[in-house]
Amino acid sequence: MKKIKYLIALSTLLVAVGCEDYLETDNLYGKSLETYYNTPTDIEEAMAGVYNAIYVVTPEGSEPIAANLMSDMMLGGGGPDDASAKRVDNFIDPAEDTYRSMWVQSYNGIARTNAIIEKTASADFSSYFPSAEEAQQFKAQAIGEAHFMRAFFYFRLAKFFGGVPLITAVDDPKDVPRASYSETFAQIATDLKMAIETLPSTPFPTIPTATYGHANKWVAEAYMGRVYLFYTGYMTNINDTPTNTLPLVDGGSLGASEVAAYLEDVINNSGYALASDFRNLWPYSYVNIAAGNDEILPWAAEEGLSWVGQDGANPTFGTGNYESMFVQRFSFGDWGWNNGNIYTNRLSLFGSIRGNSLVPFGEGWGWMTVNPRLWAEWDDEDPRKLGSILQVGEPSQGTGNWSLPNNQDHFTGFYNKKYTALQYPNEAGTVQGMFVQLYGWGNADMQLMHAQDFIFMRYADVLLMHSEITGTAEGLNAVRARAGLDPVGYSLEALKQERLHEFAFEGLRWFDLVRWGDVESAFNYTLNVSNSGAAATYQVNYRPETKGLVPIPESEIRLSNGVYEQNPGWE
Template sequence: MKKITIYISIAALVLLTGCDKGYLDTKNLYEKDLDNFYSRPQDIDEALAGVYNAIITPSNNPFSNEHIVANLLSDMMLGGGGPDDTGAKNTDEFKDPNEDTYRGMWIATYNGVARANAIIEKAADADFSLYFNSDQEATDYKNQALGEAYFMRAFFYFRAVKFFGGMPLILSVTDPKDLPRSTISETYAQIASDLKTAIDMMPAVDQRSIPTERYGHANKWIAEAYLAKAYLYYTGYMTNIEGQATSTLPLADGGSLSSGDVTTYLNDCIARSGYSLTPDFRNLWAYSYVNQAAGEDVLPWAADNNLAWVGQDGPSSTYGTGNNETMFAVRYALGDWANNTQQYSNMVCLYFAIRDNSMTPFGQGWGWGPVNPKLWNQWDDADPRKEGSILPMGDANQGTDSYDVSKAGDEHTGFVNKKYISIQHDGPDGVKGMFYYLYNMQNGDPMQLWNANDFMLMRFADVLLMHSEITETADGLNAVRARAGYTTPIPYSLDAIKEERLHEFAFEGLRWFDLVRWGDVDTAFTGSIPVNNSGIDGTYQTTYRPETKGLLPIPETEIRLLNGVYSQNPGW
């Protein structure tokens, strides 16, 4: 597995002081700065590593993690946790009694944007010809690097606008940091323009031929997929939440992209990218590795299906059979207590794992995000994604028969997500996390640090379903359904797309944003759910406040720092 590592080595320019004016004019020949750092491919590679690293928020605060927050906001997960886990319940109930709950995401946005801006400005004029065998190789390298920087700037703004609405558009290293917030439309126009630039710049290389050391980097096809996602979210949000019906995505220069334009990009991605669906949906998830490699019959329900984890990298994977479906992912590694880098492990797995119960192959965690039982109840038993996505407690066939409900915590429903959960098996050192054994982990308490699962941001199934939704045709829809065993084609309908996305992407952080853009967020949160609260039976009432328009509050610290340049989002 190729993990993204921080190599940033830009040092601050040291200004020598003294009585002699000559000291003030002395040039520092040894330190890196914005003028000389971006002159070599090695510099660009290190700077890009810093851009990608900014995806992981600079905080162990779980509310800085977009996937924890998006899942808690959705109708498919409750708050859960223990009696003291009020933050999870507040997010789930659309409350925020604190000032800066989500500030980590805001900070991460501008960390990433600033690093991308530096590459865009400084690499554009760099001459890399001395480092390659031909001018064409040097040009291809520069275009790929610049394309990645434009893509990542769009990525950070896209992630932010979905949570916070219109964002201050800082597009240069010299732009003032006290710019007012742009409108939602202006923000999306910049996102679309950056994605279009990235698509135009990055070479068309079949992902199956990308070398191992480039796994994890953005490419032309990922940018095309994200442009479709931005199109669907913007047109849906403006039409169904803002009441300003539109079928085009604006560009920063005043132009726009139509559904036909976006379809052309998706067709290109489908035809030339080399991405494809993994034959068995369950092989995408880490639990299938344990069934394959641990030498134990730990998943009886899957024993006859020859599950084999495809791993976290492309066609050839050190750990797995090769993954052609995952297009873009948060590349987690192993956290470390000594360096306060817990966030480099996958906190989603820790926080959403089973509370205070350790069972092979499922490890324990904090019990956030109990699964809404209505999802289990309405899901066809014949669909392998049902048991491939949801883990019922107290089920011997699932390996959870030893579950102790008295330790369940609050809002316990009897169901836990299975995609992002702590996975463990019995090995030479006893029952440890699967990544403890895969990576010979020796850096601290494994329960909290052993989850190195990548979190998938874009996979090829999403491309197929977006294509069907935009074109109102059924080919992509039926391809995804066929992978789940539904071989009889169905006609296109938006209702069919909604059901398929619910079942295909459960707990992947997409459901909340689908509800918002479809305008279904007003009706999804209805009815009460029977739960167990730390041993006491009770009920849970789903909650949404439409006055917020599906947005989170702007961190109050940011508002104060700019003396009112920002206004707070409605409803907060």
């Protein structure tokens, strides 16, 4: 079977641009700003290094894991020794550097985009292409993509940390103080605007499969919607400075109508579309087909599910995925590599059922157990409920042989089904991971077998963001219709419920709670859980004074010699 190819740069894009630890990278091959970025191959390698910075070393520093743990959808979980999951879940930072890997990798990515933007603009690639027009198209793609990725990294930082140091040129000083919240978002919006204006308007079905997972114009337009909603919501509901505009670096701003127009461009011209069935986005819809046995997951077989795959419009393993717009691609790992497990999807590993290796749902560490309130309050008629939440002890779910391990904390009876370990017998009858079999990987270690894409942006979000910004129900009802639900009139409450059910466990809920100003009331409950087999209660201690932000890593504050100030509530 065809092996998947990933542009994971383990030691390329090696630019030393400063004296601070968080921005330094090793120049392993003698490449520098003077000797690199001279050919299209250099730029492609450099861009691979940019995408490489999405990966972080520590699981709690991973955006989707941290955001899921902090949301009201999921509990810390894990075993008694999984203290970090419980700390993130309960807004505690005794280790001082819980989120440092996110900080470090984001600034590594920013440094690399700065170099690409500056060096590509002045490079002459004409001798590498048949025409000057093609050379210019290559430059525009590289510069636009780099601007998007710089916005992506600053947005990741801003969502978690607030205003951060802005370093937008290779020679910028590295000891600048933190910018304000508005200044940080002005930089994000300006980079996105530049990406939108620079990247080509190539419809999705004609975008080469080899570049699937990379940013394009439509992704930049979709992210402008997300950035606008987060910034205006945060300023209005958390910062008590109401606004309906997104600032730009030049002093201008973008209003709701302008951002809605970007989303309408995606809707009308991008070629992206909703999958026919929400459940076909998730790999569990493929296990019966792959194993040639409808009894492995009876529920999926009865529903006639068919995975759309994760190679874009390429239908190699499914019908073709037109909904996933921007994804983090994962491969496999090897313990012989330095940080050899960061390229496997640890959201799937850490969120899978603890202590049970079942078919088709394999074993993981049991983090991020699902809040039973979500299950109880979700309408059974909505197929996304069973399409998102995995029940244990249910034969139709492939969990009939499940048993409660004696080291599972925050046990609720529910795990997430979207990102989870999947496995089934191979032709020899040996149970192996789904992606190990699909892509022919030799190492079947249960910790290294998760090559499922993480979806940062999908088309359903474009529709729901458009409804929220315009106050209209068309996009909202398109998403509901896909789930077989009746149309509703637009209201913010209806929009909130739709996002809750459409994007459960996809790392968006926490940021929605913050921007809507719902975070202070989201945790007013107590749950009965099981901790290592003993009855216990669970309650979150969210502190409003933190304003929805996590602490600046203490080691970064020390490295700055006091230039950085700690976030409120974490001093």
